[in-house]
Every structure is written in structure tokens, then in C-alpha cells.
Amino acid sequence: xxxxxxxxxxxAAGSRHGYELKRAHDERLPRARPLAFxxxxxxxxxxxxxxxxxxxxxxxxxxxxxxxxALTGEGRATLDQWLSTVEPPMPYVASTLFTKVVVALLxxxxxxxxxxxxxxxAAHTARLRELTTVKADPAATLSxxxxxxxxxxxxxxxxxxxxxxxxxxxxxxxxxxx
Amino acid sequence: xxxxxxxGVVRAYGPTPALRGVTLDVTxxxxxxxxxxxxxxxxxxxxxxxxILRPDAGEVSWRGHRxxxxxxxxxxxxxxxEFGVLFQFGQLVAELTAAENVALPLLLxxxxxxxxxxxxxxxxxxxxxxxxxxxRPGEMSGGQxxxxxxxRALVTEPRVLFADEPTGALDTLTGExxxxxxxxxxxxxxxxxxxxxxxxxxxxxxxxxxxxxDGLVDHTGLGLDVPLAGGSR
Numbered sequence: 001x002x003x004x005x006x007x008x009x010x011x012a013a014g015s016r017h018g019y020e021l022k023r024a025h026d027e028r029l030p031r032a033r034p035l036a037f038x039x040x041x042x043x044x045x046x047x048x049x050x051x052x053x054x055x056x057x058x059x060x061x062x063x064x065x066x067x068x069x070a071l072t073g074e075g076r077a078t079l080d081q082w083l084s085t086v087e088p089p090m091p092y093v094a095s096t097l098f099t100k101v102v103v104a105l106l107x108x109x110x111x112x113x114x115x116x117x118x119x120x121x122a123a124h125t126a127r128l129r130e131l132t133t134v135k136a137d138p139a140a141t142l143s144x145x146x147x148x149x150x151x152x153x154x155x156x157x158x159x160x161x162x163x164x165x166x167x168x169x170x171x172x173x174x175x176x177x178x
Numbered sequence: 179x180x181x182x183x184x185x186g187v188v189r190a191y192g193p194t195p196a197l198r199g200v201t202l203d204v205t206x207x208x209x210x211x212x213x214x215x216x217x218x219x220x221x222x223x224x225x226x227x228x229x230i231l232r233p234d235a236g237e238v239s240w241r242g243h244r245x246x247x248x249x250x251x252x253x254x255x256x257x258x259x260e261f262g263v264l265f266q267f268g269q270l271v272a273e274l275t276a277a278e279n280v281a282l283p284l285l286l287x288x289x290x291x292x293x294x295x296x297x298x299x300x301x302x303x304x305x306x307x308x309x310x311x312x313x314r315p316g317e318m319s320g321g322q323x324x325x326x327x328x329x330r331a332l333v334t335e336p337r338v339l340f341a342d343e344p345t346g347a348l349d350t351l352t353g354e355x356x357x358x359x360x361x362x363x364x365x366x367x368x369x370x371x372x373x374x375x376x377x378x379x380x381x382x383x384x385x386x387x388x389x390x391x392d393g394l395v396d397h398t399g400l401g402l403d404v405p406l407a408g409g410s411r
Contacts, residue, residue, distance in 0.1 A: 125378065125387070132382040136358060152379055159378040163215070 003035065003043050008052060008071060008079040015056040015070035018044060030147045031134075044069055052078055097158060101165065110173040117169065121162045128155045181206050181370065182227060182338055187236035189222050196222040198393035199236065204338065207368035209361060211384035213375055218390040220374045221342055227372060228261055228340040229253035258287050262336035262369070264360075266346040269327045270315040276302060277311040280330045287334060301329035305359055321352035328360050335367050342374045357383055 010016065010024045018040045025035050047053040052075035056068045071079070097120065104113040134140060135148040165172075182204040189197040196219045204210055204227075212220045225231040226238055229245050230253075238246045240260065245253060257263060262283075270279045280298035285291065302308045305325040315323050324344065331339055344360065345353030361383050364371050373384055381387050389396040 125382070128378060128382045132379070136361070136383070152382075156377070156379040167215075 002082070003039065004047055004052075005079065005082045007040070007043055007047065008075050008082075011053060011069060011071045012076070012079060015068045017066040017068045019066065021069075028143060030141075030144050031151070032147075047075065051075075105169070105173055105176050110170055113173065114166065114169050117162055117166050121159060121166075124155050124159050124162065128152060128159065131155070179206055180204070181241055182372075183237075183239040184223070184227060185237045185239075187223065187226050187233045187238060189219075189226055189231060189233050195393050197226065197233070200390070200393070200395060202227075202388060202395070204370050204372060206337070207365070207370055208386070209364065209371040209373060209384040211373045211375060211381035211387045212390060213378075213381045213387055214390035214396065216376065218396075219393040220376075220390050223390065224340050224342050224372055224374050228263055228338075229256055230263070258283060259334065260337045262331035262334060262339040264328055264331040264339060264341040264344045266343045267320070267324070267327075270323055270330070272315050275312050275314055276307065276318070276326045279315070279326055280333050283330060283334050297333055298329070301333045302326065304363060305329045305356075321348050321356065324348060324352075324356050325359070328356060332360075332363060332367075332369065336369055338370045338372065339364060340372050340374075343376070344373070345380060346375075353380075 006025060006029070007021055010021050010028070016024065018037065021044075022035060022037055022040050025032070025040075044053060048055065048069070051072055053069040054072050056070035058067050101113060101117065104116050131148045131152050135145050135152070137144075140148075180203045184200055184202045186199045186201055187197050188195075188199055198219075200219070200223055202210075202223070212223060214220050222231065226233050226246075229238070229248070233246050236246075237244055240256065245256060248256070270276075271282070274282070277295060277298045280301055281291075281294035284294035284297055289297070299308065299311060302311055302325075305328060307322055307325045307329075310318055310322055310326065315326075318326070324347070328344065331341070339360075341360070345357050348356060357380060361371070363369075371384075373380070375381050
């Protein structure tokens with residue numbers, strides 16, 4: 001995930017200080033990799049250094065110094081540029097899951113590879129069910145649903161791949177170890 | 179408590195075996211997904227459990243009584259009262275309105291016309307399609323038709339609903355909405371569901387999953403007929 005761009009996006013609606021940015025991040029990107037406060041401030045520091053955000057006043061009322069930041073013209077241009085660029089759709093066939101199966105096949109026999117695929121399939125299924133429960137909860141916000149949906153669609157695709165690969169693993173092993 | 183029980187169910191189509199000895203228990207109110215690749219026997223299993231097909235060997239019992247030996251008429255009666263059946267598409271009677279379609283199982287079971295219509299309207303309302311009551315299937319979208327078909331399958335408040343790829347003909351979002359409603363309403367009235375699907379994301383709505391392969395429960399599959407972490411009950 002591109003934390004700098006997310007922070008620029010969260011600042012597009014108006015200036016905010018680090019604490020508010022962290023809160024808005026967690027609300028809009030539920031179940032994302034946790035974003036530490038330190039990372040928010042470090043990223044803001046780099047964005048300020050690069051002229052993409054600027055300090056816009058301080059709020060001392062709540063105790064420690066809290067600097068609010070605002071998007072600069074350059075920051076908005078950078079954000080627009082990022083949003084108008086399409087992400088390359090899977091430019092490389094690369095994921096730890098895929099790589100691990102390949103390596104298992106290289107170093108172990110077909111049963112070991114199959115055992116790994118079955119264990120991974122069980123783990124994927126458990127996670128799929130967990131997220132389905134999250135999504136079906138009547139209290140889920142649309143942000144929760146959309147985030148869960150994204151993960152569910154990918155887990156579903158991985159599971160189909162795992163099923164198909166289990167069917168092919170013996171032939172594949174013969175190809176790798178002729 | 180186990181309500182529906184299959185023991186060593188075998189079924190072939192001519193020389194082609196479809197089920198080669200499947201054993202399965204369904205307890206009251208639970209949702210069981212039956213999954214597996216095309217041709218693994220999952221639809222045949224559903225048909226045997228619902229009394230639509232008679233197994234060649236093995237037993238199917240409902241609340242402790244064998245149903246595989248019952249006459250066609252007795253099995254039909256069971257499907258009108260205790261069981262509900264839902265398929266992928268093409269189940270609504272084209273000449274009848276949505277309300278008439280949903281009321282049909284009640285009328286066949288001897289419920290009065292007015293009472294049946296009232297129940298049908300209530301079920302259409304539960305599926306959010308009350309406004310379709312007087313439309314015929316040809317005037318509805320696929321998603322609307324499937325909501326009506328699901329309402330019709332649940333209108334008799336069956337103890338088990340047999341659903342064969344119930345969202346298979348719908349787009350992802352519509353399918354999900356229909357399934358969410360189906361699961362919620364089934365849980366509310368403690369109707370068990372046997373849900374046949376080849377889609378992992380659909381199976382994830384169930385309490386547990388049975389994987390079939392070549393007519394047998396696949397013990398290398400994730401299912402192993404055990405509950406999975408993160409189940410909703």
C-alpha cells in the first residue's frame with residue numbers, strides 16, 4: 001500500500017493533524033496492515049520535505065503540540081497523477097503462495113507439495129469464512145463490506161488455483177523432475 | 179440432533195457411478211455446503227437426500243425413518259411438507275404471478291387460498307420483492323425470479339432446504355444478496371440447509387463443508403466433515 005498517497009488523499013478534504021489522519025485511515029481502510037502513529041509522522045515529515053504538504057497551524061488545546069498539515073498545490077498534482085494512473089495488472093506472477101509451491105516441488109516429493117497445498121487450502125478457507133462472517137454482520141459498515149469483499153475475491157481466486165493445482169501436482173512434479 | 183442421515187449411499191446413471199458410498203449427517207438448523215468439482219456427485223447426493231432420486235444402495239433416513247424405501251407419492255408428500263427444494267433457475271410456473279407461485283406449495287399442502295396468499299405476500303416481503311406480487315416470471319429479472327423461488331422454497335417453513343447452486347445463474351452481487359437473505363431466514367426459522375455449490379465463497383456461508391470427489395467424501399479435502407474456524411455459530 002502506498003501510505004504517502006493515502007495520507008495525501010485523506011488531506012484532500014482539508015487540513016488534519018497526525019492523530020486525525022491515523023483515525024481516518026483506520027476508518028476508511030478497515031483490516032489494512034496496521035499503520036503506526038510513528039509511520040504517519042515519519043511519512044508526513046517526508047511529504048513536507050518534498051513540498052507535498054505544509055504545516056497549517058498548531059493545536060495546543062489537547063496537550064502536546066499537534067501540527068495540522070494541508071495539501072500543497074504540488075501535493076494535489078502528485079495525488080491527481082497517482083489517481084489517473086492505472087495499476088499494472090499483475091505484471092509478474094509472484095506471490096509467496098505460488099513461490100512456496102514451486103520450491104516445495106523442487107526440493108520435496110509430490111506428497112510433500114500436496115500436503116502443503118492441502119494445508120494452505122484449509123488456512124485460506126478458514127480466513128474466507130472469517131471474512132464472510134465479518135461481511136454478513138448486520139453492523140458492518142460499507143467500508144467493512146468493501147474491504148472484506150476485496151479479500152474474499154482474492155481468497156476465492158487463490159482457492160480455485162489451489163484446487164486446480166492439486167489436480168495437476170503429480171504431472172507438474174514429473175515435469176520438474178523428468 | 180441428527181435429522182437427516184445418509185449411510186453408504188450409492189447411485190449410478192447406467193454404467194456411470196455418481197455416488198460410491200457417501201455417509202453424511204445433517205443436524206437441525208445447520209447449514210452444510212456440499213462442494214467439489216463438476217461430476218463429483220454433489221447434485222446426485224442432494225437429489226438422493228431430498229428423496230427425488232432413490233439410491234441404488236445405502237440408506238437415507240429422516241428423523242430416524244428410512245425414506246429411500248418410501249413410494250414416490252410419500253416422498254413427494256415429504257417434499258411438500260418437511261423439505262424445500264431450490265434449483266439454479268427455471269422453477270417458477272410461467273403462467274402464475276409471483277404471489278401465486280410462492281403460494282403454490284401451501285395450496286398443494288391443503289392450506290386455504292386466502293391464507294396461502296397472505297403467507298406468500300409475507301415471504302415476498304421478507305425477500306424485499308413485495309412489489310412483484312402480481313408480476314409473472316417473464317416480467318422479472320433473474321435475481322427477482324430467484325428471490326421468488328427462494329421465498330417459495332421457504333414458504334412451507336421446511337425443516338430442510340435443499341439448494342442446488344441457488345445463485346449459480348446470478349451475478350456476484352445479486353447472488354450474494356439472495357444467499358444472505360436465504361441464510362438469515364433459514365437460521366431464523368431453524369431450517370437446515372444443504373447447499374450444493376462449486377464456489378468457495380458461497381460455501382463459506384455454511385457452518386461446515388463436505389467435499390466430494392469421484393462420488394466419495396474427499397478425505398484429503400479441507401472439509402473432512404468438520405466445523406471450520408470462524409463459523410457463524
